[in-house]
Amino acid sequence: xxxxxxxxxxxxxxxxxxxxxxxxxxxxxxxxxxxxxxxxxxxxxxxxxxxxxxxxxxxxxxxxxxxxxxxxxxxxxxxxxxxxxxxxxxxxxxxxxxxxxxxxxxxxxxxxxxxxxxxxxxxxxxxxxxxxxxxxxxxxxxxxxxxxxxxxxxxxxxxxxxxxxxxxxxxxxxxxxxxxxxxxxxxxxxxxxxxxxxxxxxxxxxxxxxxxxxxxxxxxxxxxxxxxxxxxxxxxxxxxxxxxxxxxxxxxxxxxxxxxxxxxxxxxxxxxxxxxxxxxxxxxxxxxxxxxxxxxxxxxxxxxxxxxxxxxxxxxxxxxxxxxxxxxxxxxxxxxxxxxxxxxxxxxxxxxxxxxxxxxxxxxxxxxxxxxxxxxxxxxxxxxxxxxxxxxxxxxxxxxxxxxxxxxxxxxxxxxxxxxxxxxxxxxxxxxxxxxxxxxxxxxxxxxxxxxxxxxxxxxxxxxxxxxxxxxxx
Amino acid sequence: xxxxxxxxxxxxxxxxxxxxxxxxxxxxxxxxxxxxxxxxxxxxxxxxxxxxxxxxxxxxxxxxxxxxxxxxxxxxxxxxxxxxxxxxxxxxxxxxxxxxxxxxxxxxxxxxxxxxxxxxxxxxxxxxxxxxxxxxxxxxxxxxxxxxxxxxxxxxxxxxxxxxxxxxxxxxxxxxxxxxxxxxxxxxxxxxxxxxxxxxxxxxxxxxxxxxxxxxxxxxxxxxxxxxxxxxxxxxxxxxxxxxxxxxxxxxxxxxxxxxxxxxx
Amino acid sequence: xxxxxxxxxxxxxxxxxxxxxxxxxxxxxxxxxxxxxxxxxxxxxxxxxxxxxxxxxxxxxxxxxxxxxxxxxxxxxxxxxxxxxxxxxxxxxxxxxxxxxxxxxxxxxxxxxxxxxxxxxxxxxxxxxxxxxxxxxxxxxxxxxxxxxxxxxxxxxxxxxxxxxxxxxxxxxxxxxxxxxxxxxxxxxxxxxxxxxxxxxxxxxxxxxxxxxxxxxxxxxxxxx
Numbered sequence: 001x002x003x004x005x006x007x008x009x010x011x012x013x014x015x016x017x018x019x020x021x022x023x024x025x026x027x028x029x030x031x032x033x034x035x036x037x038x039x040x041x042x043x044x045x046x047x048x049x050x051x052x053x054x055x056x057x058x059x060x061x062x063x064x065x066x067x068x069x070x071x072x073x074x075x076x077x078x079x080x081x082x083x084x085x086x087x088x089x090x091x092x093x094x095x096x097x098x099x100x101x102x103x104x105x106x107x108x109x110x111x112x113x114x115x116x117x118x119x120x121x122x123x124x125x126x127x128x129x130x131x132x133x134x135x136x137x138x139x140x141x142x143x144x145x146x147x148x149x150x151x152x153x154x155x156x157x158x159x160x161x162x163x164x165x166x167x168x169x170x171x172x173x174x175x176x177x178x179x180x181x182x183x184x185x186x187x188x189x190x191x192x193x194x195x196x197x198x199x200x201x202x203x204x205x206x207x208x209x210x211x212x213x214x215x216x217x218x219x220x221x222x223x224x225x226x227x228x229x230x231x232x233x234x235x236x237x238x239x240x241x242x243x244x245x246x247x248x249x250x251x252x253x254x255x256x257x258x259x260x261x262x263x264x265x266x267x268x269x270x271x272x273x274x275x276x277x278x279x280x281x282x283x284x285x286x287x288x289x290x291x292x293x294x295x296x297x298x299x300x301x302x303x304x305x306x307x308x309x310x311x312x313x314x315x316x317x318x319x320x321x322x323x324x325x326x327x328x329x330x331x332x333x334x335x336x337x338x339x340x341x342x343x344x345x346x347x348x349x350x351x352x353x354x355x356x357x358x359x360x361x362x363x364x365x366x367x368x369x370x371x372x373x374x375x376x377x378x379x380x381x382x383x384x385x386x387x388x389x390x391x392x393x394x395x396x397x398x399x400x401x402x403x404x405x406x407x408x409x410x411x412x413x414x415x416x417x418x419x420x421x422x423x424x425x426x427x428x429x430x431x432x433x434x435x436x437x438x439x440x441x442x443x444x445x446x447x448x449x450x451x452x453x454x455x456x457x458x459x460x461x462x463x464x465x466x467x468x469x470x471x472x473x474x
Numbered sequence: 475x476x477x478x479x480x481x482x483x484x485x486x487x488x489x490x491x492x493x494x495x496x497x498x499x500x501x502x503x504x505x506x507x508x509x510x511x512x513x514x515x516x517x518x519x520x521x522x523x524x525x526x527x528x529x530x531x532x533x534x535x536x537x538x539x540x541x542x543x544x545x546x547x548x549x550x551x552x553x554x555x556x557x558x559x560x561x562x563x564x565x566x567x568x569x570x571x572x573x574x575x576x577x578x579x580x581x582x583x584x585x586x587x588x589x590x591x592x593x594x595x596x597x598x599x600x601x602x603x604x605x606x607x608x609x610x611x612x613x614x615x616x617x618x619x620x621x622x623x624x625x626x627x628x629x630x631x632x633x634x635x636x637x638x639x640x641x642x643x644x645x646x647x648x649x650x651x652x653x654x655x656x657x658x659x660x661x662x663x664x665x666x667x668x669x670x671x672x673x674x675x676x677x678x679x680x681x682x683x684x685x686x687x688x689x690x691x692x693x694x695x696x697x698x699x700x701x702x703x704x705x706x707x708x709x710x711x712x713x714x715x716x717x718x719x720x721x722x723x724x725x726x727x728x729x730x731x732x733x734x735x736x737x738x739x
Numbered sequence: 740x741x742x743x744x745x746x747x748x749x750x751x752x753x754x755x756x757x758x759x760x761x762x763x764x765x766x767x768x769x770x771x772x773x774x775x776x777x778x779x780x781x782x783x784x785x786x787x788x789x790x791x792x793x794x795x796x797x798x799x800x801x802x803x804x805x806x807x808x809x810x811x812x813x814x815x816x817x818x819x820x821x822x823x824x825x826x827x828x829x830x831x832x833x834x835x836x837x838x839x840x841x842x843x844x845x846x847x848x849x850x851x852x853x854x855x856x857x858x859x860x861x862x863x864x865x866x867x868x869x870x871x872x873x874x875x876x877x878x879x880x881x882x883x884x885x886x887x888x889x890x891x892x893x894x895x896x897x898x899x900x901x902x903x904x905x906x907x908x909x910x911x912x913x914x915x916x917x918x919x920x921x922x923x924x925x926x927x928x929x930x931x932x933x934x935x936x937x938x939x940x941x942x943x944x945x946x947x948x949x950x951x952x953x954x955x956x957x958x959x960x961x962x963x964x
Contacts, residue, residue: 012678063757069753160943184942220950247922265934272930274927368636382541382542385544410551419506444675455507459505460506
């Protein structure tokens, strides 16, 4: 999808004006958090120790990513997979389209995958005349609506049942119903036909196991199982940091992933898929293409943002983020929302497109506390802010303001003089001690808030001259 | 990035010190210019417990606004000024969780490529304490001896609770005040939407967040909302003052100091 | 066609990013072995009774149904449950005599008939219960494990409305690790960990069962032989 991160402030206005969206986000994030917290409380063992171990595992894997990735490729190919490498999104689209064409695919069913959203796979395949159907219910809904996902694991959280009912009746010609079980049944029936007739199933990967060349996928709806069992060709699209070294690394990562995502001890389904259908197998695809997407990751690996590649896409940082809770996912303007998106989008798209995102955080730290792999998200946001300023991305007046601020703060004497002048002037202008409007770049502050007028006698002055006669110190 | 020095190991015991204690007051630029009473109250409480309070008057701002908005050069300049002002010994006490975090956690990042400054930042940083943390963990204060009266709810500031891990200290002090009824709000540690430069760059989101916070404050029926960070109180207070909500923001230090004697009846 | 050697190029690129070497000097494949994985809490193996209890509790909290005890005692209840769910056909994989035996015992309890795999894969299929012996079951999470080993099909637990999994107590293990350690040496094409019925919360976060897979999962814990 075309990134719209540069329109962040306009996106925010729209989000804040949308009452349905506000209600939907607070309901969803609240429930996810509640479930997540309950799952953490009932965690078998020490949750903090498990986070620490998972963080160390991911970091150690990234440190030797070349080795683990080589092993993954070798083992997957040994078991019949064809591995493809895409350096960027455009190359990934080309390769995926060529695979589909070579395999003679007319219809592909997809299970949910952020990597395919990132590279814009659907549009590319559709452009080549291949029908692509999303099979995760949430993705199916937003595909019908022509919208991007607004949450990593609940892509249609912003849609009400009435909106879904309208979509199903308008786009699918189904009888209008607002009953959720009936809507789910409609999707089940319509998508079952697609699963049975599709030539190719496309999935992402939650983890790639280097030891065996296996692909691990979690799902609750069973759509990932359908898409990877029924069609004759399976294409996996995964970014390169999904690799974990060993099969035995999978269970501890899964324990953290599903609990952090939905609060489930385990998702309804976990598929561990290795290679192609073998002689004597009852079912399964006879062709397996694994498309590994770099798209900027090897550059991220190089520098101070490496820890971002630990992310396992659980969405916990979205749910807990007070900013995400206020504006929802679409405002972030691309496929990755919330705190993880505010770090990842600028890294993948560049700060020219997405420099507003790192600024869209209060640095409250809740995301870092909840992250199952301990990504220091606020620290990375701060690094991105510094990089953005160094590259010249700034709001009007910001640099001048900051230089002035630094100059005033450079000398206590100057500061005190200005404080006193400011205090006197403000008390003359604003007798009740409230400043109802601020100028220039500060004006937004006073839209719905007052600013306190500076004290006529700043503390440093009080301390020097009046100490001893102030009430507390008589 | 810093290794704990001897200083940290000596004071993290939480035992009441037997020797006289000296503390430098890191009063913060917000208190200095906008809320001088908060700095005075901090000094008052410290003196009440026998602390000799020094006030380095060459201090200005720790540099957090510059750092948080990515202006590292300016931030380094201000940080260097801070380190000059507070170089020496003894505790450094501040009525602000976020300014404490700036010095303790962010200075080492700012000076990560300057070994000499990094050493200085680490040695100054480990001397820094937020007021309630200092009172409870260092001085072992169990009763702040305050005559403050009122129904109070506590907003956990992000930097205090997640940056410094200070959650219980202010509550213990508040509960020990006979005239104070502490009522907890829902999600007391959810960000109020201030975020320093965030509130300037994203005012609409910030305002929506503070409205949510005020909703929860009002639900407690408290007369006062208190916090260990002036940024939060300025944000909450700005919205309260504009909309006339029936709650009064007050810094924790002011509650601990108690009402000034001439206001007592 | 992607450029020849794109895999080597990727590995070299990553190696250079990690080690700052000249890309040509990089030697993929060399280097220290990977780190040990995070060790999950491991407890001493539980007794069979404990495992059964854990399994049942965990599966029930994942919206699964558990029936255990003497098969002939709860057979009528199972038949009744299937009838209530509207089941008219039973799918039993070939080479699963225990499942077949249960299906035969169920036949008289309702108007059931045996379904074939092919009719389930061609639309307009009857409401079907797939009955299958599980290969493993995991006490920690209440999980039933099916794999494609030995030509087994996984369709009875996938394309049906009801999945009846037969769990012998001796296939119960404590944790997922215990299953993967057995399978890692030569993993079959498909390993499915199944915990409860298919579910979705994608419309207004309302939990709805039977999104794409079975609406109901019934684990039948059979007596040890």
